[in-house]
Amino acid sequence: MEFDPMSRLIVISNRVSAPKGQSGAQGGLAVAFQAALREYRGIWFGWSGEPTDEFTGQINFQRSEGVTTATVDLEAQDIDEYYNGYANRTLWPLFHYRIDLAEFERGFEDGYQRVNERFADTVRPLIEQDDVVWVQDYHMIPLGHELRKRGCNNRMGFFLHIPWPPRRLLSSLPHAAELVTTLLAYDVIGFHTDEWLEAFRDYVTLDLGATMSEDGTIHLGDRSVKAIACPIGIDTKEFVEAATSTSARLTYRRMRDSADGRDLIVGVDRLDYSKGLEERFLGYERFLVDHPEQRKEVFLLQIAPPSRGEVGSYQRIRATLDALSGRINGAYADIDWVPIRYVNQGFPRHVLAGIYRAARIGLVTPLRDGMNLVAKEYVAAQDPEDPGVLILSRFAGAAEQMKDAVLVNPYSAEEMSDAIVQALAMPKDERIRRWRALMDGIEEKDVLWWRRRFTQELMGDDDSLAVAEQDKGA
Template identity: 75%
Template sequence: MECHSLSRLIIISNRVSAPTDSNSGAQGGLAVALAAALREYKGMWFGWSGETTDHFTGHINFQRAQGVTTATVDLEEQDIDEYYNGYANRTLWPLFHYRIDLAEYERGFAGGYQRVNDRFADTVRPLIDPDDVVWIQDYHMFPLGSSLRARGCKNRIGFFLHIPWPPRRLLGVLPEAAELVRHLFDYDVIGFHTEEWLESFCDYAIVELGATLDGHTLTLGERVLHVMADPIGIDATEFIEASHSPTARLAFRRMRDSAVGRDMIVGVDRLDYSKGLEERFLGYERFLKTYPEERKEVFLLQIAPPSRGAVESYQKIRAALEGMSGRINGAFADVDWVPIRYVNQGYPRDQLAGIYRAARIGLVTPLRDGMNLVAKEYVAAQDPEDPGVLILSRFAGAATQLQGGAILINPYSAEEISDAIVQALKMPRDERITRWRTMMDNVVNEDVVWWRKRFTQALMGDAKVGE
């Protein structure tokens, strides 16, 4: 049985990205993936509009664009401060990315987080029909399943976590850890990107809560939860097509012309401390110092659109990177060459495809990442006859799938980054092609459609979880 036989698929996430242009630079990988799912299935995408209101009323703004129906609500300023900027991004995000030094714990944050999830439940509950399947996304909404159950929702409800799940002892730092994990047993299916994140979740539930595990089924009292590792992919067909579009070809020519015969290294990351950007700059600086003969043959293009500007730790990393890029350029630049081009803005996906294709090296060095779709986009954009080389952090979720072709590095080691850059620059074309084909097979075969079908079939009970 496919999802078509059901009434609808209801997707709920923190932000809703109404599609106006499939190549919009404002759409991240998850937004593109969810929009693709809703185009195939009848359904609705519910969440926060990104806008504020003086008083929360639960008023829903419905829109339909490119086959996707969206339903959004505005939140009060206090909601945003406590739920989004507070608990989600100053407590959960750093902790789940192993940065306990940056995590902040305030009762007001936790209270606002629960309040907003209850408000979402109050608002979306009347829109859910008895036969609908509900799919909730990410760390902003851990307790939403419980809130819906408390309001009489007996539908199949699934949850997917797009960030890492931390080890048990690390999660224990969170004051509400046990309560948060108990909330998750009100779902029918939970998905993670890797077996590592899945195992960490099960370890906490078993050791701290007394749950039992049988295959891919966790049981806690009367509650039964199916768990699965289901790595997300990109819309490979669409991205390959985008890489051949006029916009992509123009971006490719512009980058090749501006390179003046030099090899380009590209990094594309949201400005976030989990992405390892400072470590990346230090590794590139080590390369410049250690291999002076290679120095003027390459340059690093780092595209880093700002995000979460209201959170202090994000302000600090932006200032740090601006200082580092200025220092490195000041130390190594010449009148006809600048080692780092540092850009604080986003670009449409078709333009990025052309930039990726022009890059000899894709440098993806997160300190910890649930998946990282940039790595897969870089692979998909390459010229099959002359592909570039992917240098990838072993701590990215994507490393599990792409390890056969990428050069895996420890992002904390400037020496490993430096050595990997030299290895990539000197790699023969035959080896580059062999490595690329290995990765491309995975990118194409385990794409976003594969990811979505595995999860929705498990959620409907039509497939053995984990197959």
Template identity: 75%
Template sequence: MNRLIIISNRVSAPNQSGAQGGLAVALQAALREYRGIWFGWSGETVESFTGSINFNRAEGVTTATVDLEEQDVDEYYNGYANRTLWPLFHYRIDIAEYERGFAGGYQRVNDRFADTVVPLIEPDDTVWVQDYHLFPLGDALRQRGCRNKIGFFLHIPWPPRRLLATLPEAATLTRTLFAYDVVGFHTEEWLDSFRDYARNELGAVEEEGDVLCLDGRRVKLVVAPIGIDTAEFVAAASSVPARLAFRQMRQSATGRDLMVGVDRLDYSKGLEERFLGYERFLNEYPEERKEVFLLQIAPPSRGSVESYQRIRTTLEGLAGRINGAYADVDWVPIRYVNQGYPRGVLAGIYRAAKIGLVTPLRDGMNLVAKEYVAAQDPANPGVLILSRFAGAAAQLGKGAVLVNPYSAEEMSDAIMLALKMPLEERQQRWQAMMENVTAEDVLWWRQRFTDALEEV
């Protein structure tokens, strides 16, 4: 491979302040392996779209960003991406909104991205498009004469056929994916759902080796579960910020066991169900109440979308009710924090936690689960309680305590099991998970996908 051109909705520079998501860190690691560019929206708005590109280079990563109009953001990002596709692909058709204006804005921004990035793409470059914001981008690039190898990776679940059928333009949207040479998913389940829709709704023909053919185009389907930069995160767990955070958490715990959840404030993360499961535990095991507390870190996101405003209000009310019902003068059951933290600080918090709670209702992967594992002390590791509906369960299921997040009873039982789990069992479970987190890290993920793309 010569250069790698990564295109995503947002671009995160390596020196950007504040905590960065797992995908941002993963893509930066991939770009350091090659000369290349990361292209996307700057996060800023302008009165009129000009296509002017802002270039930046830091820590071996070159970024190229464009500003969008307010209408673009409202229709493409807040609208179609986050009020239509995100809830639908996370099985929440009850809150998905279908507006023609949203769909029009979504296509318009994908066309603008294509117009702007095409001049940056050289004949031998490999193009890698990321996630649901940019489904039609490959087709737009082909229409503008791009003959490069183009891959697409979906970082969220692909919904079952009957759910996707509720999207008015589902067939048109899915058909655009056949402009790519390779389409990647985190799990076999998501790949199977895509294949089922393409075969039964579009008439795609399956060939040997997970290849689908439609209208003269052949697309290779691959399962490539994303990992973390394991070596970097293990090192972060021993850094000065991590040691300080670890000491601070242990001191503030005053001998109690810490449970931690770190999730973007989103209805798909199962935070309301997690709080209710914890409340069930406090009710069923009153003798354990003052022996444990939950630290829930939930940085807000997409605050202009009404469904996200509702989940924040709901969680604030639920945390207040549980604390009001069970707290004592020297103990509060839930510490609920609406802000993000740097990776080093998070690593220290993970290491101090006896239980990591990762219980989304539906998740493409969930890298917090892997970060929690990587941050643990091998001599005295904590226990990961993991939703069976997270993509990470396919890799970490042998070591994690798997739960149905919709069941408060299962959540309560899992917490009790984890608190009482013997050291030897905790070590065995952690070792099984750590082997996977180490072997299938972000470099493995990148190599698995780009190898498939190069073989086309």
């Protein structure tokens, strides 16, 4: 289908983020979608986040700042089996290489399929003939297939925001072949990195018997699908502005005052076992043990807002970190110094920007991550004249783009300790050189570039990247 400038864009995701105005804090992904929806007169459809006694398919429409959202409520059983169950207790751990935590229950799989069918039934009447559909993430892998079954012949794309596991690991999932085959209902499939893209190609060619053209198009039966690597970025310009805003400057001064001359090391992560927080604490403890002369010269601020508290593995990681931070502080703290400030709450983006700017080191050490935008936000928030140092896990998707960070193996406490020493001792000229190279990358491939890159493939719009460059320069 050739791109029709009158086509609408229908974005479908598990959750929907309505515009919050100038004062509201929103993630870069929401900002990117809202800009696309305004440009293409589209609709953003998904779960409201609210429960209902009985699923009726009733849609709640809202329009704000030129963006139309359409949400539905889900039954408690749907939430338990589809969201807490198959999405977050089966697919999430498996796709993050934690097969030891994955729970394979038929009820979860049935609920996941049922909710995707309900979403397809509900959203199908909203999709007009010339619309283009863009489905987001692991919650909705089979949605495109279900829409095809309901007569939807529109161009459809799917983007995976988490890693894609190696084929042998994926083969442990019951009915993996059937699930992956449903992905081929889409016309374009996007991944953050070449590693995840290659893992997907390995599975579909070796396990499903698909063939691949020189341009990367995958063929199976009557389906031809383009799979691409398309790394997401942040709204770099907006985050730089946030880091120099009045509220960010106040936060910066507050952090500097509380540091009392010490160097701040910061980590900001959702409370999740994939983020490597236990290993991070142990690496930082190794630094304290190996370098006692540095103990009262630094402190670690770890911000870790809780998530998915209904899932047992998340309850366990929280208990582990509570105990570990308490043990480290008990062992090494002094009357005027605490080595770890561990905070279980989230903060607005402008506050985080001020904290990042005050931090000498950004410690971003996930065990496995689809991308990790905290790494990019930390870089964007730095003072160009005196930037901090990013320490980044080799296993974050961002490491493929951010090679001028200090890259570490997050499983190695020694390597993490050495990286902290290297970052603290790094001369200013080297810090500036590394920061400039990192900043060039996140400015060039920001969230607008990502959105335009994907929609170019999906809509066949040859001008989309050029428009993205114009938008960036405006």
